[in-house]
Amino acid sequence: METAAPRTSWTFVTHHARILAMLSRDPELRMRDMADACQITERAVRAVVADLESAGYLTRIRHGRRNRYQVTDGTHFRHPAEGPHEITQLIKLLADLESPGPAAR
Numbered sequence: 001m002e003t004a005a006p007r008t009s010w011t012f013v014t015h016h017a018r019i020l021a022m023l024s025r026d027p028e029l030r031m032r033d034m035a036d037a038c039q040i041t042e043r044a045v046r047a048v049v050a051d052l053e054s055a056g057y058l059t060r061i062r063h064g065r066r067n068r069y070q071v072t073d074g075t076h077f078r079h080p081a082e083g084p085h086e087i088t089q090l091i092k093l094l095a096d097l098e099s100p101g102p103a104a105r
Contacts, residue, residue, distance in 0.1 A: 019048050020057060021094030023069040
């Protein structure tokens with residue numbers, strides 16, 4: 001029996017969830033480091049961070065030349081199927097998963 005090749009490449013965790021988890025773990029993480037970890041461009045990370053800010057999931061605080069991000073407590077999932085639930089547990093789960101550093105890749 002022949003195995004069908006996947007139609008698309010996809011993951012269970014979106015870039016939005018992944019970046020939110022990274023920022024909850026390290027609020028001063030640079031866009032470049034998020035891009036490297038997610039394997040996307042810095043421009044894409046900027047768009048995701050802007051989405052998260054405009055939707056109220058993140059607050060950006062300027063510290064000199066750096067940004068510090070604060071994940072907003074009490075925010076809920078956007079899709080109606082999960083809407084009544086807060087995102088806290090998912091973000092905590094993802095933040096607790098340690099990604100390998102650059103030396104381990």
